[in-house]
Each structure stands twice: as C-alpha cells, then as structure tokens.
Amino acid sequence: MKDLFSVKxxxxxxxxxxxxxxxxxxxxxxxxxxxxEVPTPAMTWEVFKEVIKDPFQNDPDTKGIGTKLxxxxxxxxxGFGLGSIVAIPLGLVIGSNKIAMHIFNPIIQLLRxxxxxxxxxLGLAIxxxxxxxxxxxxxxxALWPTVLNTAFGASSVSQDHKNVAKAYGFSRWKYIKRIxxxxxxxxxxxxxxxxxxVAWMVIVAGxxxxxxxxxxxxxxxxxxxxxxxxxILVAIIFIGVIGLILDKCFTFLQKRFTYAx
Amino acid sequence: xxxxxKVADSILNPILDxxxxxxxxxxxxxxxxxKGVFTAVKDINLTVQKxxxxxxxxxSGCGKSTLMGTISGMTKPTLGEVYANGKEVKGPGPDRGIxxxxxxxxxxxTVYKNIYEAVDSVLKDLSAAEKxxxxxxxxxxxxxxxxxxxxxxxxSGGMKxxxxxxxxxxxxxxxxxxxxxxxALDALTKSSMHxxxxxxxxxxxREKTIVMVTHDIEEAIFLSDRVVVMSNGPAATIREIVxxxxxxxxxxxQIVHDEAYMAIHDKLLNLLIDKFSIED
Numbered sequence: 001m002k003d004l005f006s007v008k009x010x011x012x013x014x015x016x017x018x019x020x021x022x023x024x025x026x027x028x029x030x031x032x033x034x035x036x037e038v039p040t041p042a043m044t045w046e047v048f049k050e051v052i053k054d055p056f057q058n059d060p061d062t063k064g065i066g067t068k069l070x071x072x073x074x075x076x077x078x079g080f081g082l083g084s085i086v087a088i089p090l091g092l093v094i095g096s097n098k099i100a101m102h103i104f105n106p107i108i109q110l111l112r113x114x115x116x117x118x119x120x121x122l123g124l125a126i127x128x129x130x131x132x133x134x135x136x137x138x139x140x141x142a143l144w145p146t147v148l149n150t151a152f153g154a155s156s157v158s159q160d161h162k163n164v165a166k167a168y169g170f171s172r173w174k175y176i177k178r179i180x181x182x183x184x185x186x187x188x189x190x191x192x193x194x195x196x197x198v199a200w201m202v203i204v205a206g207x208x209x210x211x212x213x214x215x216x217x218x219x220x221x222x223x224x225x226x227x228x229x230x231x232i233l234v235a236i237i238f239i240g241v242i243g244l245i246l247d248k249c250f251t252f253l254q255k256r257f258t259y260a261x
Numbered sequence: 262x263x264x265x266x267k268v269a270d271s272i273l274n275p276i277l278d279x280x281x282x283x284x285x286x287x288x289x290x291x292x293x294x295x296k297g298v299f300t301a302v303k304d305i306n307l308t309v310q311k312x313x314x315x316x317x318x319x320x321s322g323c324g325k326s327t328l329m330g331t332i333s334g335m336t337k338p339t340l341g342e343v344y345a346n347g348k349e350v351k352g353p354g355p356d357r358g359i360x361x362x363x364x365x366x367x368x369x370x371t372v373y374k375n376i377y378e379a380v381d382s383v384l385k386d387l388s389a390a391e392k393x394x395x396x397x398x399x400x401x402x403x404x405x406x407x408x409x410x411x412x413x414x415x416x417s418g419g420m421k422x423x424x425x426x427x428x429x430x431x432x433x434x435x436x437x438x439x440x441x442x443x444x445a446l447d448a449l450t451k452s453s454m455h456x457x458x459x460x461x462x463x464x465x466x467r468e469k470t471i472v473m474v475t476h477d478i479e480e481a482i483f484l485s486d487r488v489v490v491m492s493n494g495p496a497a498t499i500r501e502i503v504x505x506x507x508x509x510x511x512x513x514x515q516i517v518h519d520e521a522y523m524a525i526h527d528k529l530l531n532l533l534i535d536k537f538s539i540e541d
Contacts, residue, residue, distance in 0.1 A: 160365040166335060166352075167359040168379040168432070178378055182369040259368035260414030 039230045047230035048237075063213055069238060072203050072214040075131065079138025080192075080199045087143045087195070088188055091150025096180065101151070108147060116141040116202040120209055130210035137206050138199045145194035153187025154180060186258045193250035200243050215239060282436060282470035283309040283332055287341035290327050301327040303496040305341070307489065311435070314462070314471040316481035318529070319491030319500075325474040326362075326440055328491075332472060333359050333438050345436055355383040357436045358429030362444060364421040366413040366428075373409040376400065376428045383432040399431040402461060419450035423457070430461060439473040443480065452513060455483055459510070478529045482522060483511060490532045503528055 024041050031040040039047075055066030063071075093100045119140045123133030157180060165175045207216025215235055223232035288305040291298050302324035309315055317325040330336030331343045334353040343350040345357055353359070366375050376396045384392065400406045403423040413421055422442060429437055443451045462469055475481050481488045485505050492500040505525055507516065516522050 160361065160363060161367060163335065163359075163361060164365050164367065164379075167333065167361075168382045168428075169353060169355065170378075170382050174378065174382055178367060178370065182367070185369075257369075259412065 037229070039233065044230045044233045047228065048234045051231065051234050065215075065218070065234075065238065068213055068215050068218050069242065071212075072207065072216065073242070075134050075214065076138055076196070076199045076203050079135040080142045080196055082135075083139045083142035083195060083199075084146055084192060086139075087146035087191070088150055091147045091188070091191070092154045092176075092180065092184065094147065095151035095154025095184070096157075101155075108144060111140075112144045112148075116198070117205055117209070120206060131212055134203065134206040134210050138202060141202050142195040142199045145198060146188065146191035149187045149191030149194070150184060153184030156187075157183045182257075182259075186254055189250055189254040189257060193247060193254065196246050196250065197243065200239070200246060204239060280311045281308055281344075282311040282313065282346065283307070283472065284344040285328070285332070285341070286343070288328070288331060288338050288343060289340040290324070290331060290336060291339045300339075300496040301494060302491075303498055305499055307499065307502075309470055309472065311470055312467050313487065314473070314485045315487045315489055316485040317472065317474045317489045317491060318476060318478065318481050318533070319497065320493055320533070321476065323491045323494045324497035325476075325491055329438055329440055329472065329474050332436070333357055335359075355432055356434050357438055358432055358434035360422075360425045360429045360437070360439045360442045362441045364413070364418075364425045366421055366424055368413050371410050371412060372405060372416070372424050373400065375413065375424060376431050379428045380431050395431055395433075399427040402430070402464070403427045403457070417450075418446050419454060422446065422454060426458065426461070430465075435469060437469050437471045439471065441474050441476070443477075444475070451477075451480070455480060456513065459484065463510070478526060478533070479517075481529070482507075482525055483513060483516060488525075488529060490529065501532055503532075 027038075027041050031038050031043075036043070051065050055064040056070075057064035058067050090104070094104050095101070116137050119137045120133055123136030124130060127133055127136065161179050161183060164170075165179055170178065203214070204216040204219065207214040208220045211217050211221075215238060219232055219235045222228060223235060285305055285307040289300065289303045291300040293299075305328060307328075317328060319325050327336055331338050332345065332350065334350045334357070345354070366372075367378070370378065373396060376399060377392065380387075380392050380395050384395070387395070397406065400409055403426060405420060405423055405427065408416065408420065413424065416424070422445075426442070443454050446454060458471075462471065471484075473481075473484065482505055488503045488505060490500045490503060491497050503525060507519065507521060507525075
C-alpha cells in the first residue's frame with residue numbers, strides 16, 4: 001500500500017494513458033481512412049452508452065450486456081474449473097514420475113496443437129447440446145497450459161528440499177503437502193493464468209458457433225448480422241478489459257505465492 | 262574369583278569405555294557418471310566416540326561430504342559398512358540430525374513450522390502439545406522465538422543457520438551431522454555461531470556426537486576433539502587424524518595464543534598446503 005502513490009506509480013499511470021491515447025489516435029486514423037466504415041471512437045462511445053444501459057436486464061427476449069458477459073464468464077468458469085481439477089493432479093503426477101511423463105507426454109503433444117474449435121463438433125456429438133459443447137471445448141483447451149506448467153514445477157523441486165524430506169523422513173503425504181505443492185504453486189498459477197487466457201479467447205469463437213446468450217454471440221448476432229460495427233467494437237473492448245482483469249488476478253496470486261529462498 | 266572379576270568388569274567397563282557412536286568400516290563410495298565410474302572415497306576406516314566432536318577437513322572435492330553422506334544415510338556405500346549407535350546405516354534416521362550446507366529451510370513455511378514439520382515427522386508418537394513444547398524450547402535455545410512467525414526469506418544467513426541447527430536439535434538426535442554449516446556466513450557471525458553451537462552441545466551434557474565437514478582450519482580446531490584430514494580426491498582416504506587435546510570450555514580469544522593451538526594449526530596447515538604443492 002505504501003508505494004501506491006509513489007513517483008513510480010505516477011509514471012506508470014502516465015505511460016498507461018499515453019498508450020491509450022496512441023491507441024485512440026490509431027483508431028481515429030483508421031476511421032478516417034475507411035471513411036467511417038470503421039466508426040470513430042466518439043461514435044462508438046455513443047453506442048457504448050446505449051449498450052451499457054440496464055446491463056443486467058434479463059427478459060426472455062432482451063438481455064443486457066452484463067447478463068451476456070456473466071453467461072460467457074460462467075461457461076468459462078465451469079470449463080476452466082473442471083479443466084484445472086483434472087490438469088493440476090495430472091501435472092503433479094507427470095512432473096514427479098518419469099513413467100507417467102513418458103506415457104502422458106506423447107498424448108499431450110498430440111492433442112495440444114488441435115484448434116479448440118475442432119473440439120466443438122465433437123462436444124456437440126457427445127452432449128447433443130451446444131452450451132455443454134462450449135464448456136467441453138473450454139475444458140479441453142484449458143487443460144494443456146496448466147498440465148504442462150504444473151508438470152514443469154513438480155519436476156523441478158530442488159534437491160535441497162528433497163534432502164530435507166529424506167533426512168527428516170517425511171511421509172508421502174507430508175512431502176506432497178509441504179514440499180511438492182508449495183514448490184509447484186507458482187508454476188501451477190502460471191499455468192492457470194495461461195489457461196484462463198486461452199479459455200476467454202476461445203469462448204468468443206465458441207459462442208459464435210453455438211449461439212445462445214453470451215458475448216461471442218453478441219458480436220455475431222447484434223454486431224455483424226445487426227450491421228452495427230460499433231457494437232462489435234464495444235464487445236472487443238469488453239472482451240479485452242475482462243481478459244486483462246482475469247490475467248491481473250492470476251499475476252497477483254503468482255506474486256503472492258512465490259517465496260524467496 | 263572369576264565371578265568377582267566379571268562383576269568388576271561389568272561395573273567398570275561402561276565407565277572406562279566410552280561407547281562407540283559411529284563406526285565406518287572399509288568404506289568405498291563410487292558413482293556412475295557419463296565418463297565412467299568415479300570413486301569419491303576409498304577404504305575409509307573411522308571410529309567416533311559418543312560425545313566427541315570431530316571435523317572432516319580437506320580441499321574441495323575431496324569426498325568430505327560423501328563420507329558425511331554415508332553416515333547420514335543420504336549416500337549409499339559401494340563397499341564397506343557404516344554403523345551409527347551400533348546399527349548399520351541403511352538410510353536417514355531419527356538418531357542422526359543433519360544440518361545442510363545451504364540451510365535447506367522450506368521457504369514457504371514459517372520458522373516455527375519449519376521445525377514443527379521435522380519434529381512432527383520424526384517424533385510421531387508425541388502429542389501435539391509435546392511437539393509444540395519441543396519446538397518452542399529449541400527456538401528459544403537459539404534465541405529465535407520472537408522470529409518464529411517469519412519466513413526464512415526474511416532472515417539473515419546466521420539466523421537461517423540457527424533455525425537449521427534448532428531443527429536438527431529438536432528431534433534430539435544422538436548424532437549431529439553438520440555439512441559445512443558456517444561456510445556461507447561472514448567471519449563475525451561465524452565466530453558467534455561456533456560459541457553458540459558449543460553452548461548447545463554443553464547444555465545437552467556433551468552427550469551428542471558431532472561430525473562436521475569444514476575447510477576452515479580455525480573452526481575445526483576450536484570446535485573439535487579430533488580433526489580428520491582427508492587426502493585429495495578422487496579416491497580420497499584419511500590422510501591423518503590430528504588430536505586436539507585443548508581443554509574445554511575453550512575461549513575463542515585466548516585459544517589462538519595457546520602454544521598447543523598454534524602447533525596444531527601449523528600441523529594442519531602443513532598437511533593441507535603440502536598436498537597443494539604436490540598437486541601443482
């Protein structure tokens with residue numbers, strides 16, 4: 001808290017605004033060059049105000065932007081949560097056991113490069129239901145970064161820590177709880193951070209395919225089909241800001257659980 | 262008549278013979294490396310009495326730590342045996358407390374928790390209250406009770422080493438193994454740690470056997486009853502064992518002017534430097 005108002009923070013706030021002004025300038029320029037095919041920031045601002053009016057409206061035929069975002073976040077949360085529940089233990093096993101590493105590594109390397117969208121029809125075939133298929137897609141693509149980072153963390157527990165466990169006869173459970181997990185935690189959080197980033201990116205594409213209530217479908221339906229480029233831009237801003245917030249949350253956690261030796 | 266002798270023996274023997282604490286017999290340790298088999302130490306024989314403090318001294322890579330590792334049970338002998346308290350060493354055990362070169366505290370646990378987890382793991386049969394009492398006693402002994410809630414990252418090197426020593430003492434081992442325990446400390450902190458270690462050892466009626474790896478001659482003499490000088494590796498052996506018959510308690514300031522001290526210091530220096538010149 002004490003360096004909240006330090007000179008350093010002031011500078012970083014200043015740089016942030018310089019960056020934003022630059023972005024706004026480029027945007028304005030593009031609008032000018034495309035003869036307002038891409039609306040100006042000011043035009044977008046007007047639509048923005050309209051869009052955020054009554055954000056949590058939840059009538060059967062009209063939903064507020066907040067309701068849509070929450071619905072998308074909900075899907076991301078479930079898919080990401082389920083993915084993490086599988087990925088963290090799997091990563092710990094792979095990282096601490098050579099045999100498990102040899103068995104699972106080829107599977108991961110084979111499935112990881114598959115585009116998330118390719119999983120969507122498979123999800124549809126399995127669940128016969130598009131919201132579930134979206135969650136399935138998020139689940140799959142949220143797995144890989146967490147598995148790989150967790151495995152890396154678990155495999156790099158230092159010899160010093162292992163020696164302590166050996167010298168003082170730690171039980172397996174105590175080793176997991178007091179050495180393996182705390183040591184791997186910063187790596188696990190890095191994995192989660194990357195996973196939630198991927199998940200949030202993928203949900204937009206997924207919802208374009210699946211329809212329903214959500215920010216992705218908003219872009220497609222009200223933005224593109226509705227002929228409002230302003231709404232597409234508003235959605236992009238929302239997606240970006242929420243992605244940034246999610247990332248910052250995990251960065252904070254990462255700092256919190258990293259220890260000086 | 263024969264009976265009387267037997268009885269007298271049974272009374273006198275325990276008094277006259279100090280029991281053996283550590284016995285190393287014909288020890289050889291080799292490691293398989295990518296370049297073939299590397300023999301670290303070869304044909305080592307060493308007997309340490311209960312309550313004795315001995316130092317293993319030698320140049321870097323002479324196998325001091327390997328020899329120590331076989332006593333702690335962290336390293337397996339290739340040939341020969343090691344006995345601790347009469348039992349063959351098969352792995353680390355609660356009768357041997359280890360203080361590592363780089364403290365090896367768990368950085369995510371508080372000072373208190375670092376010791377508690379070791380106590381909890383080794384002395385499973387104690388009640389939670391007894392374990393807590395043990396941790397408290399040992400932390401107070403090294404004057405770190407007021408720092409009990411700090412993480413190791415917030416402590417100085419000397420304090421970290423005191424935590425590591427308290428942890429080793431807390432499980433109340435009969436043998437204490439110190440692997441270059443003060444190597445990373447500055448000279449002043451090091452001196453006070455020496456005195457502190459001897460204080461802890463004396464508080465415990467000088468019953469603990471201490472084996473310490475070091476490459477500091479002054480440290481070895483000040484602390485030890487005997488200094489084991491190792492020859493250079495590979496296939497290092499014991500070059501000579503130098504007795505340090507200086508009376509205890511020893512005074513750091515006075516001892517350096519003692520003639521016996523100076524003679525031992527010279528001898529050790531010659532043993533170590535002699536080898537150095539042959540190497541060149």
